[in-house]
Amino acid sequence: MSVLVYTESEQGKFKKIALEATSYAKGIADMMGTTVTAISINGGNAEELGTYGASKVLEVSDSKLDQFNAKAYADAIAQVAKKENALVVILSSSANSKFLAPLLSVQLDASFASNVVALPESTSPFIVRSSVFTNKAFAKNELKNEIKLIGLSKNAFGLKENNTDASAEAFSPSLNDADFAVKVEAVDKVTGQVTIADAEIVVSGGRGLKGPENWGMIEELAEVLGAATACSKPVSDMGWRPHSEHVGQTGKPVASNLYIAVGISGAIQHLAGINASKVKVVINNDPEAPFFKAADYGIVGDAFEVVPKLIEKLKEFKVNNA
Amino acid sequence: MKILVCISHVPDTTSKINFTDNDTKFDTNGVQFVINPNDEFGLTRAMWFKEKQGATVHVVNVGGPETEPTLRKALAIGADEAIRVNATPTDGFFVAKQLASVMQEGNYDLVIAGRESIDYNGGMVPGMVASLTGANFVNTCISLEVDGNNAKATREIDGGKETLSTSLPLVIGGQKGLVEESDLRIPNMRGIMQARQKPLKVVEAVAAESATGIQSFEKPAPKGAVKMVDPENVEELINLLHNEAKVI
Numbered sequence A: 001m002s003v004l005v006y007t008e009s010e011q012g013k014f015k016k017i018a019l020e021a022t023s024y025a026k027g028i029a030d031m032m033g034t035t036v037t038a039i040s041i042n043g044g045n046a047e048e049l050g051t052y053g054a055s056k057v058l059e060v061s062d063s064k065l066d067q068f069n070a071k072a073y074a075d076a077i078a079q080v081a082k083k084e085n086a087l088v089v090i091l092s093s094s095a096n097s098k099f100l101a102p103l104l105s106v107q108l109d110a111s112f113a114s115n116v117v118a119l120p121e122s123t124s125p126f127i128v129r130s131s132v133f134t135n136k137a138f139a140k141n142e143l144k145n146e147i148k149l150i151g152l153s154k155n156a157f158g159l160k161e162n163n164t165d166a167s168a169e170a171f172s173p174s175l176n177d178a179d180f181a182v183k184v185e186a187v188d189k190v191t192g193q194v195t196i197a198d199a200e201i202v203v204s205g206g207r208g209l210k211g212p213e214n215w216g217m218i219e220e221l222a223e224v225l226g227a228a229t230a231c232s233k234p235v236s237d238m239g240w241r242p243h244s245e246h247v248g249q250t251g252k253p254v255a256s257n258l259y260i261a262v263g264i265s266g267a268i269q270h271l272a273g274i275n276a277s278k279v280k281v282v283i284n285n286d287p288e289a290p291f292f293k294a295a296d297y298g299i300v301g302d303a304f305e306v307v308p309k310l311i312e313k314l315k316e317f318k319v320n321n322a
Numbered sequence B: 001m002k003i004l005v006c007i008s009h010v011p012d013t014t015s016k017i018n019f020t021d022n023d024t025k026f027d028t029n030g031v032q033f034v035i036n037p038n039d040e041f042g043l044t045r046a047m048w049f050k051e052k053q054g055a056t057v058h059v060v061n062v063g064g065p066e067t068e069p070t071l072r073k074a075l076a077i078g079a080d081e082a083i084r085v086n087a088t089p090t091d092g093f094f095v096a097k098q099l100a101s102v103m104q105e106g107n108y109d110l111v112i113a114g115r116e117s118i119d120y121n122g123g124m125v126p127g128m129v130a131s132l133t134g135a136n137f138v139n140t141c142i143s144l145e146v147d148g149n150n151a152k153a154t155r156e157i158d159g160g161k162e163t164l165s166t167s168l169p170l171v172i173g174g175q176k177g178l179v180e181e182s183d184l185r186i187p188n189m190r191g192i193m194q195a196r197q198k199p200l201k202v203v204e205a206v207a208a209e210s211a212t213g214i215q216s217f218e219k220p221a222p223k224g225a226v227k228m229v230d231p232e233n234v235e236e237l238i239n240l241l242h243n244e245a246k247v248i
């Protein structure tokens, strides 16, 4: 019996969420008196997972799996879970993991909890805390089946080093044609740009910015901070920014370390999607804007004056702290 | 083509979230229920298939009698028939079992569900239905076309999108993008009148266990007060973010 974690990678390098999931798996393994086994698919260096507590890494390398495929990946993970007799399986909350999780849960006949935000309160009964009502509440959820599948919320646990000697072992899943019944025809992905899902910092603009032509300063602020850009719903509805930037209850969730909202009023639907961010900064010229009540730091001022100044001072800060 | 649109009945996005019975139950007092936003996009796309490709569109909900107004609304928007599986939706797996049974009984070619429902945010029902029935599955689906037995879908991925090809039977977890916000339909008078005449079938649940059980709810701890920074002194903000919040 061990705790199994699926560690996602991109271009042969483990993602930060994979290291977070491994840290979390180690936390559960310690509670249960067992060890962590990781499965990596065309992934990075096993030693890196050892740093976060994995004792064993099953490495799948298969060119058929170069492109993500939910069914085939779920199948490979299920085979490892059975072989390792894993009773707990940990996934992160990336788009890909959320895609494969329900498939895997049925294959393993596992109890599945998504958006899990902490280590289990107890492992017998097995009770986890997950966020519900788009971060407006938490639920204590009992996972009743023998096998438990956990989707860990991003940034909920953090990275915890736990130096362990990780042994690497090759694993070849047996895959069939049915695993590839959904085929990837084309991938259209912006490279070299921080995505909202991966970003530590997100800079977001609302209708207060008046028009798409004013997004230059938002992009520049994001660039100085190494941040991803986002926007409120009306901004994407009006086509000022692409739909993929729409965050909130009906858009993408944001769970970054820092969220900077410029010219966004702070409607309940907007807040619901970004509440999981740790620190929130609001820049708005209306001192009555509801967002200030949900913020950690606020500036009442005209975005067109405050943001350029902030960019300038951040550039100086970066030079001084380089 | 026979399409089944799964409708989850959720609190309106402006609802205050409270709990009763020692924090074990969601307090529905004063809460307005609506069609889950992701399902509304799916339903509108289904209407397109109905009008352009002659598809038949049924809607389904797993829930008690209180969800019927939500199903009637879907009928008023244009669905041909509604099905309510008469059961309390205790968890994602239980609901998926019910929907899988409805899908198989009715021989649906395409099941349109939402990426997640905005109440419990499980994001699990559509994938489970696909897995239980052996249908193909595309999640976070932002465009869908069907030609005969073949389907072409686009899905949102972190940082972009992916074009996929597959075949029916197919289940999707849909969201905004399937249709534009401006294409969403509001039921008109004629639709509402017609909806009264359309069939709303109530079927009993198939036997299934819940795999999970919520024991209690909790609201987040209240937030500390916001610290205001003078707009003339943005260095102070940088200083706070660096030294106090330690996020830059």
Ligand SMILES: Cc1cc2nc3c(=O)[nH]c(=O)nc-3n(C[C@H](O)[C@H](O)[C@H](O)COP(=O)(O)OP(=O)(O)OC[C@H]3O[C@@H](n4cnc5c(N)ncnc54)[C@H](O)[C@@H]3O)c2cc1C
Pocket: A205, A206, A207, A208, A209, A231, A232, A233, A234, A235, A246, A247, A248, A249, A250, A251, A262, A263, A264, A265, A266, A267, A268, A269, A270, A273, A283, A284, A285, A286, A289, A301, A302, A303, A304, B013, B037
């Ligand atoms: C079912 C439903 C789902 C929804 N889902 C979402 C969602 O997921 N995400 C989302 O964001 N919204 C969502 N909304 C919309 C939400 O209710 C608000 O309408 C929206 O968030 C407002 O966007 P905004 O803050 O950009 O615009 P506004 O509310 O117009 O606010 C603009 C703000 O900019 C400020 N401002 C103006 N000029 C300046 C200036 N020069 N400098 C600084 N500040 C300035 C104003 O004081 C104001 O506070 C949803 C609504 C519904 C009904």
Ligand SMILES: Nc1ncnc2c1ncn2[C@@H]1O[C@H](COP(=O)(O)O)[C@@H](O)[C@H]1O
Pocket: B005, B006, B007, B008, B009, B036, B038, B039, B060, B061, B062, B063, B089, B092, B095, B112, B113, B114, B115, B116, B117, B118, B120, B121, B122, B123, B124, B125, B126
């Ligand atoms: N009780 C239900 N009845 C019908 N469909 C549902 C129900 N619960 C969830 N669904 C469908 O599954 C999708 C995802 O829900 P969930 O997995 O609960 O986040 C929803 O958008 C609906 O399409």
